[in-house]
Amino acid sequence: MIPVNEFRNFATEQNAQFKVLKPWWDVFSEYLCVAMLMIGVFGCTVQLTQEKIACLPNRIIGPTKGEVDCKHVQEHNENQSLWEFSIIKALSPNIYEVFGRKNGLDIHQYLFINHYCYERAVHWFAKYFPYLVVIHTLVFMVASSFWFKFPGTSSKIELFVTILGKCFNSPWTTRAISEVSEEHGEEHMASWKKASTLSRGSADGIMPTEDGSVAFLRSFSVKSNPDVKAPEPPSDTLLDKKEGEQAKALFEKVKKFRMHVEKADILYKMYVIQTSLKVLKFVLIIAYTSALIPTIEVVVKCSVPPDLTGFDIFCCNHNKAHLFSKLGYCYICFVGVYGVLCLCSLYWLFHRPLKEYSFDHVRLETGINDIPDVRNDFAFLLHLSDQYDALYAKRFAVFLSEVSESRLRQMNLDHEWPAKKLRARLSRNASRRLELHLFMLPGLPDAVFDLSEVESLKLEQLKNITIPANVTQLSAMRELSLIHSTAKVQLVALSHLQENLQVLRLTFESLDQLPLWMYTLKSLEELHLSGPLAHELSRSSSLDTLRELTSLRVLTLRSSLVKIPASVVDVSAHLQRLRIHNEGGKLQVFSSLKKLANLTSLELISCDLERIPSAVFSLTNLQELDLRENKLTTVEEILSLQHCQRLTTLKLWHNVVVYIPEHISKLHSLETLDVSWNKIHRLPPRLCYLTRLRHLDVSHNQLTSLPAEIGILQSLHFFSAAFNSLESLPDELYSCKRLKTLLLGNNSIAFLSSRVSGLAQLVHLELQGNRLDSLPQEIGDCPLLKLSGIMVEQSLLDLLPSEVRDRLRED
DSSP states (O other): OOOHHHHHHHHHHHHHHHGGGOOHHHHHHHHHHHHHHHHHHHHHHHHHHSOOEEEEEOEEOSSSTTOEEOHHHHHHHHHSOHHHHHHHHHHOHHHHTTTSOOOOOOHHHHHHHHHHHHHHTSOHHHHHHHHHHHHHHHHHHHHHTHHHHOHHHHHHHHHHHHHHHHHHHOHHHHHHHTTSOHHHHHHHHHHHHHHHHHTTTBTTBTOOSSSSSOOOOTHHHHHSOTTSOOOOOOSOOOOOHHHHHHHHHHHHHHHHHHHHHTTOOHHHHHHHHHHHHHHHHHHHHHHHHHHHGGGOOSEEEEEOOHHHHSOSEEEEEETTHHHHHHHHHHHHHHHHHHHHHHHHHHHHHHHSOOOEEOOHHHHHHHOOOOOOOEEHHHHHHHHHHHHHOHHHHHHHHHHHOSOOHHHHHHHHHHHHSOHHHHHTTEEEOTTSOEEEEEESOSSOOGGGGGOTTOOEEEEESOOSEEEOGGGGGOTTOOEEEEESOOEEEOHHHHHHHHHHOOEEEEEOSSGGGSOGGGGGOTTOOEEEEESOOBOTTTOOBOOOOOTTOTTOOEEEEESOOSBOOGGGGGGTTTOOEEEEEOTTOOOOBOGGGGGOTTOOEEEEESSOOSSOOGGGGGOTTOOEEEOOSSOOOOOGGGGGGGGOTTOOEEEOOSSOOOOOOGGGGGOTTOOEEEOOSSOOOOOOGGGGGOTTOOEEEOOSSOOOOOOGGGGGOTTOOEEEOOSSOOOOOOGGGGGOTTOOEEEOOSSOOOOOOGGGGGOTTOOEEEOTTSOOSOOOGGGGGOTTOOGGGEESOHHHHHTSOHHHHHHHHOO
16 A cells, blocks of 8 residues: 555645646546545455454255355344354354354354355455555556656656746746736736635735735736736846846747757657546446446355365355445446546547647737747647646746837836936925826836835826835835826735835726725825716715725815715724815715714815805814815804814815804814905904914905904914905004914005014014005014015015114024
């Protein structure tokens, strides 16, 4: 017998080395061989460890001595082991009286008769059936691997597998594949999204485990066997001189191999012969096994010389005959299935001669037109690998194209955009992060990942790019912007982004361009989406679940929505700021808004609002409310905002508000009020009772005067009343001792009081565009005010005394 460990190692070694050349029927045949081998090993074990036969003297009936009745053997066999029965008879003769007459035999005689009859009376097939099964199975296994070891074929097969592996792992092939059809890439991303959704809720989040760390290879990964692990791409995809030389050497090796094997078909013939021999053996085994299984009898009649025991006929029970008979029929079934697979293989071989292998379908899928067809043994080997997994043959096909447009384009891109040129484009963005902005490039230069200092990567109008594993080199990157750019992400890169990316900005033209991997960024803190988030017909939100974004604090949606997406509720537990820019469309449904109990900042911009939504009043933690660019005409419901006891900022700018109600004074916590760009004629005096107000902007209105109560605002730091129709300023304004910024430009003010010197903390003063004839000399007594902070006509500054101007110029 073969030890199980050795067989396992043998099978593993064979599968690991030549698995790509084993079509599904060969793999299934190997499993059948394992099943048949288990039958044989089990039969051998039973044959060696248990009693084989048990005999009793016959019962002679009738006048003729040759008539033998063995019913007593069968009857006792039904209730009791015949071996136990014979021992009982030998040891306790009195008990035998119950079953018949005494025979006077002892236990040693029974043992001798059992051995004698097993050797003389039992059919040879019944005795050696398990060993035959083991031998036949081993022959089948050897026959299946014969062409892998035959001297005329093994070297070619090993060389082909080696070349196939190198081509599969070649960065040249990976680069060509990364430029193929976007349609199949999105299909693969959808299947990956489905797999990741199934794995949600686990400790690791959404990462699928089928590939380990493998790039999304778009169309090829879609149709490949999900159990096959594609190779991990190199950590540095930049083809340096060394890699270029290796690829060139591999090209030469492939050319030589093609020239050698395309002229012959010995591999094809050897496989045909091997399969034909297996079919022949299958026929022989089925024929003789089916004929000999009936010879496995339960009761065997045995003739023994009378001088040995005094009896000449014994009835023997073959204890395992029933078991061997069932194993025999099971073995015939397995062999039958094995033979059918061999016949299918022969049909495949002869029905399709396999003399030429065409890559027309690969050309259509990849768009690479210079992939050559192959013939004879090379075609046959690729056919076999294609049966195992289409990915292997397709990648080999791409490698066979020596001139690939995508590969050359990437090489040219890397040559045109070295690290030095990219570093010169670095600048600070609005978030004060060091940003690299790439615009309308044919791809993503590899040198980008050499700039470890990059904090923000902005890609605008870059089509069908892949973010490789090299992104792990950008250890400082926390922000990614994709503006009309479609990007695929390798698993290694995705893992890095999940752990490090904090801000993601996406601008897209259709929902198909919305990357599914964004839903898996568990460390993302800010998500800014700009594009159509609703179907044109249903106008309902199409955002997928945001449940995996467990760190999301800020969400910006710039689209045309009818209602707030229900998926926003998925992050209600930790979402702090929601910004919706509806681009002028009317936002009608706010039911989801009520569930955002932890929201501290809400911006509803260009939502065609005519009133403040009632759902806002239930946000008890709200601190900032921005209703810019709507159609608010009256804000009487502002009284209900007192339920938002933490509200500190209220922005109603860019509306058509005519007046502000007196009960705005109920908002005791308000610190910032912006009602600029409206049509307000007067400010209510009770507005000035907001004693915590620090920032007040009433610019771009139709104000003609300011209330005298404005002096109550002792906490005021910023006040803007520019672009109004003010003719004078109340003296109480100069009582706001903490005022730092005072913007009064573009009014009709004709006089500035000397009390302006009382604004000890004034830093910025704007008076340009008024009717002033002069500036008071006391303006120079403002200790923090400098000429650089005064915006007024130069002619008015020139009228100031020289000592005042000098004082304002002092640092």
